[in-house]
Amino acid sequence: MGECAICRRHGPALPTERHHLVPENRKQSPVIEVCTPCHKQLHALFTNEELREAFDTAEALRDADRMASYLSWIQTTKKRDIQVRTSENVCERQ
C-alpha cells in the first residue's frame, strides 16, 4: 500500500516512488515515499540545490509556498487513483 509523504494520499493503487531528500548524495540521503505526480512536481519546482539546502524534509516540502496551489488541487481532486501510463508511445493492439 502506497502512501505519499507530501500530499498524504494513500491507497493500494497509488503509485509511489522514492525521493532522495539530498539529491546529490543518494547513498547517504534519507528517502521518503511520494506519489508520482508529487515527485514530478517537486523536481519541477525546486532545484537540487534548493532541495538540499532548504527542503530536505517532507514537512518542508509540504509547507513550501510553491507547493501550495498544487497540493490544494491534488488533495481535493476526487480522482484519487491516478492512472499513470507506462508509455504513451506504444500503440494499443486492436
Ligand SMILES: [Zn+2]
Ligand atoms: Zn503525493
Ligand SMILES: [Zn+2]
Ligand atoms: Zn526525487
